[in-house]
Amino acid sequence: MFPDVQAMNNYINGGRGGVGGEGSGGGTGGAGGHGMGPSLNFDIRSGGDFTITNVEHGERGIDILHRTVASAAIHDSAESYPQPRCHPETRTKMLEGLHKWALDTDSKTAVLWMHGPAGAGKSAMMQTLAHQLKDAGILGASFFFKRDHATCGNAKTLFSTIAYQLALSVLCLRTPISQIVENDPSILLRSIETQIQKLIFEPCRSHQNDDPVAILIDGLDECEGHEIQRKILRAIRNSCSSKHLISLRFIVASRPEPHIREVFDSPFYSDVHRTLNVEQSFDDVHKYLCDEFSRIRTTEYISTPWPSSNVLNELVRRSSGYFIYASTIIKFIDDKNYRPMERLEIIQNGNKTDSEAFDALDQLYMTILCSTPRQSELIPILCAIVNFDLTAPTIDQLFGLADGETRVLLRGLQSVLHVPSNDYDEISSHHASFLDFLDNPNRSKEFCVGSLHRRMELARSVLTLCAGHYREIWALSFSSLTLARRWVSFIISLPPSPELWPLIGRMNPDYIFHPDSDLEGMLTWLRRIPSVPRGLIHLWKDYEYMYSFGDMISGSCGVQQETFFQRWHMFPSPKLLQVLASIAVVGHPKLSLTHTLLDLTWDELRNIICSLRPLTARPLTALPTLHQWVSSEFYPWPFRDVALVYIRRMVRNLATPKKANRKFR
Numbered sequence: 001m002f003p004d005v006q007a008m009n010n011y012i013n014g015g016r017g018g019v020g021g022e023g024s025g026g027g028t029g030g031a032g033g034h035g036m037g038p039s040l041n042f043d044i045r046s047g048g049d050f051t052i053t054n055v056e057h058g059e060r061g062i063d064i065l066h067r068t069v070a071s072a073a074i075h076d077s078a079e080s081y082p083q084p085r086c087h088p089e090t091r092t093k094m095l096e097g098l099h100k101w102a103l104d105t106d107s108k109t110a111v112l113w114m115h116g117p118a119g120a121g122k123s124a125m126m127q128t129l130a131h132q133l134k135d136a137g138i139l140g141a142s143f144f145f146k147r148d149h150a151t152c153g154n155a156k157t158l159f160s161t162i163a164y165q166l167a168l169s170v171l172c173l174r175t176p177i178s179q180i181v182e183n184d185p186s187i188l189l190r191s192i193e194t195q196i197q198k199l200i201f202e203p204c205r206s207h208q209n210d211d212p213v214a215i216l217i218d219g220l221d222e223c224e225g226h227e228i229q230r231k232i233l234r235a236i237r238n239s240c241s242s243k244h245l246i247s248l249r250f251i252v253a254s255r256p257e258p259h260i261r262e263v264f265d266s267p268f269y270s271d272v273h274r275t276l277n278v279e280q281s282f283d284d285v286h287k288y289l290c291d292e293f294s295r296i297r298t299t300e301y302i303s304t305p306w307p308s309s310n311v312l313n314e315l316v317r318r319s320s321g322y323f324i325y326a327s328t329i330i331k332f333i334d335d336k337n338y339r340p341m342e343r344l345e346i347i348q349n350g351n352k353t354d355s356e357a358f359d360a361l362d363q364l365y366m367t368i369l370c371s372t373p374r375q376s377e378l379i380p381i382l383c384a385i386v387n388f389d390l391t392a393p394t395i396d397q398l399f400g401l402a403d404g405e406t407r408v409l410l411r412g413l414q415s416v417l418h419v420p421s422n423d424y425d426e427i428s429s430h431h432a433s434f435l436d437f438l439d440n441p442n443r444s445k446e447f448c449v450g451s452l453h454r455r456m457e458l459a460r461s462v463l464t465l466c467a468g469h470y471r472e473i474w475a476l477s478f479s480s481l482t483l484a485r486r487w488v489s490f491i492i493s494l495p496p497s498p499e500l501w502p503l504i505g506r507m508n509p510d511y512i513f514h515p516d517s518d519l520e521g522m523l524t525w526l527r528r529i530p531s532v533p534r535g536l537i538h539l540w541k542d543y544e545y546m547y548s549f550g551d552m553i554s555g556s557c558g559v560q561q562e563t564f565f566q567r568w569h570m571f572p573s574p575k576l577l578q579v580l581a582s583i584a585v586v587g588h589p590k591l592s593l594t595h596t597l598l599d600l601t602w603d604e605l606r607n608i609i610c611s612l613r614p615l616t617a618r619p620l621t622a623l624p625t626l627h628q629w630v631s632s633e634f635y636p637w638p639f640r641d642v643a644l645v646y647i648r649r650m651v652r653n654l655a656t657p658k659k660a661n662r663k664f665r
C-alpha cells in the first residue's frame, strides 16, 4: 500500500429474496417470504489520505478500475482543456522520430526520456504525439502530471489510470485487466511496483498484440516526491527485463532534474533507454509567430502588413527558439481588451539588451507587469497566487477587497494568468515559469513575491482571515479548503516571528482540523523559539492531542469500553460518550463536524477530549477500537443520540434547496 493512505473498501452484496411460501393441498403456493436488502461490509485501514472503494457484488473489474482513474491526467481530458499542442508544421522532425521509434518493433530500447527546460515545449509535443499515436492506433495510454493537482499531482492513480486506458485501447488486454481487478480490488491500493506488475506487465506477458503499444507519461518532475519519481522509473525499468508478447514503449517527459537524470544515467538503465533533448528551434518559432500574427491581422481587420519582418525577426531572436516566449507574447497581444498594435509596441519597447533564453522571458514578464495599473495592490495578490491555489472571490475575502476587485486588478495579466470567469475554479498561471519568475528576487526585482517581507504580509492576512468566522458557503469552496489545509505548511516555512503569536493564538479551530493539517509541524516550529508564550504551546499541544486522538483509537489493540473506564476509575460523562461516538462515526480530522453537530464550543470540545489525556498518556494503555466504541453494549445510547442528531441534520439539508450552479468538490 502507499504510505499514508487510508482506505475503506465497502463490499456491497446484493439482497436475497425471501423463501417461497408453502403450497397447501392441490392449491397454489403461498406468497414468498420477505427478502433481505443489500448488506454492506466495510473494512477500514488507517493512514493519511482517505480512499473509499465501493465494490458492488458482481461488479466488473473495469468499472471498479474506472472509479480510480485520474481523468484530468489523460491527454484529451475535458477537465484540462485547453492542453498545449504544437502549432501545425512545428517540431515535425522530433515528432516524426518519436513516432518512428514508438512503431519500431525491433528497437532495443523500450523507454525514451524526453527532457528540456521549463517552457521548452515538452508537454505540447507529448500532447501532439498522443493524438498522432492515437490516430495510428498504437496509443495505449497517457498520463500528464500537473504540479500540486489533487489527482494528477501524485502517483497514487498513475498505473490504475494507465491500466484502465490499456484495457480500452488494446482489445486483448480488456478481459485480463478487468479480471485481475475483479478478483482482487485491493490491488488498486497496493504499491506502485505491485500495481505496474499486476495491472500492466502480467497481462502484457501472456497476451499477444501485433502492434507495439505506446505509454506516454508527461511532466514526471511535477509528480509529488523525488523518491516516488525515481520509484516510477525503476518500476518501468524492471519491466524491460522480462519478455512480453506485447511490446510496450514508454515515453517519459520531464525537466532535466538531477535526480531523474541520475536514474537514467545509472547502469540500471544503460542499454534500455534513449534520450531526446527538446532543443531550441528558431524556424519553428518563426513559423508560429508568422501564422499567429496573420490570424490576429485577419480577426482584428488590420490591413497594413504587420509586423514588419525586422520586428518579427527580433521577436524570434528574443524567444531564443523556445515557444514559451512566443506563446506568451501572442497571448499578450491577442488580449481582446486592447489594440494588438499597441500591445506589440509595449513588447518592443521593453529592454532589448539580453539574449540569454530566460532573460528575454523575464523582460517579457517585467514588461507585462509594468504595464498594469495599481501595482502595489497587485503584488500581495500575486504573492497569494504563488503560494496557494485560490479563486478570485477567496482572494477578495483574504485581503478584505470588495467583491470582484481581484478580477479588476488582474485584468492586465491575462497573458500570463488564467482568471476563470466563474467563481469556483482557481486562478492559475499559463506557464509555471511565470510563478518561478515571481518567486525569484533576482529576476522579478520589485515585483518579487518571494521576499520575507511579502511572505510575512501574506501570513498576517491568512491568519487574520483564519481568526474570523468560518462561513459555511465560503468554506465549501475548494480553494478556501486548500487555503485552510495549506496555511500551516506556509506559516512554518517562515522564520518564527513574535508578531505572529497573537494571530496564531486567535485562530478559529475550524480552520485547523483538516485531514492534511500538519499540526505536529506547527508545534515543532513553535517550540523552536524560546520566546513563544507557554499558553500558546499548551493550546497547540491540545490541538495536536485532539487531532491525533482518533489515530490512537484506530491504532489501539482494543479493550472493551467499560474495561477502559473501569481501569482508570472513571465514570464517563454523557457528553464525553457522545463526543467519542461522534469521532468514531465521522472521523477525527473532521472535528469541526463534531463541534457543530453536538453544539459544543471549541473550548468545551477541547476540555472533553483533553480530559482523556492523562489516561492515554500512561504506558501500555489499551484503548477500545473504533469498532468497540461503536458496538458497545455498556453505553449504547450515545451512539443512538449521535445517529439521531446526524439524521436530523441530513433531513434538514435535504429539505434546503441548494444554490443553483454552485459547484462543490
Ligand SMILES: Nc1ncnc2c1ncn2[C@@H]1O[C@H](COP(=O)(O)OP(=O)(O)OP(=O)(O)O)[C@@H](O)[C@H]1O
Residues within 6 Å of the ligand: 083, 084, 085, 086, 087, 090, 091, 116, 117, 118, 119, 120, 121, 122, 123, 124, 125, 219, 254, 255, 288, 323, 324, 325, 327, 430, 431, 432, 433
Ligand atoms: N510547437 C509549439 N507550437 C505552439 N505552441 C507551443 C509549442 N510548443 C510549446 N508551445 C507553447 O509554449 C508554452 C510552453 O510549452 P510547454 O508547456 O509544452 O513546455 P514544457 O517544456 O512542458 O514546460 P514545463 O517543463 O515547464 O512543463 C505553452 O504555452 C505551449 O502552448
